[in-house]
Amino acid sequence: MALDRWIALALLGVCLAYGYAAWFTMDGSMPPIMRRLAVWPSSFPKVLSIVGIVLCLIVISGIEKAETKEPDIDYRRLHEYKLGQALLLLGLMVAYALLLRPAGFLLSTMGFLIGGSVILGERRWIIMVIVAAIATVGIWYLVQEVLGIFLRPLPYALGN
Numbered sequence: 001m002a003l004d005r006w007i008a009l010a011l012l013g014v015c016l017a018y019g020y021a022a023w024f025t026m027d028g029s030m031p032p033i034m035r036r037l038a039v040w041p042s043s044f045p046k047v048l049s050i051v052g053i054v055l056c057l058i059v060i061s062g063i064e065k066a067e068t069k070e071p072d073i074d075y076r077r078l079h080e081y082k083l084g085q086a087l088l089l090l091g092l093m094v095a096y097a098l099l100l101r102p103a104g105f106l107l108s109t110m111g112f113l114i115g116g117s118v119i120l121g122e123r124r125w126i127i128m129v130i131v132a133a134i135a136t137v138g139i140w141y142l143v144q145e146v147l148g149i150f151l152r153p154l155p156y157a158l159g160n
Contacts, residue, residue: 003075008059015056019049088119104154109136 022045030040058064073081096112103111113132122128143151 003073005060005062008056012053012056012060015049015052018045019053022046022049085119089116092116092119101152102155105140105151106136106153107155109139 022042026042026045027040034040092112092115096108099108099111110129110132113135114128117128117132140151140153143149144153
């Protein structure tokens, strides 16, 4: 079986577990007054699990394949790919997750965006810093002010 079918089989297990949680465990803890609503809090997870299961079954059955071709990723030639960049990006993601609270959203997100750009090969520093600053402040503003979800902007030592 091809790599994409193995991945689809693993995702099918995740979608089945997610669907079980959406169909059977989420609805049991709802108060009676919410059971009269047309859309329940579990409606989107139910739809998402069904779509995921259908798509995984399509990939596993091979319906989506028109013709056979060379696979895009050859696991026998992994040493030829840029694994260093991928591992550095994964490490950067872990560092971002660990630094999000102590360093604050603005500093850690700008560091993540600039660091990711450097790892991927961007060398125009001015553009990189401007884009990272605009994206970071824009996302913080939308989450904090528009959605009303508190997101610590500054390092923990500087803010309340």
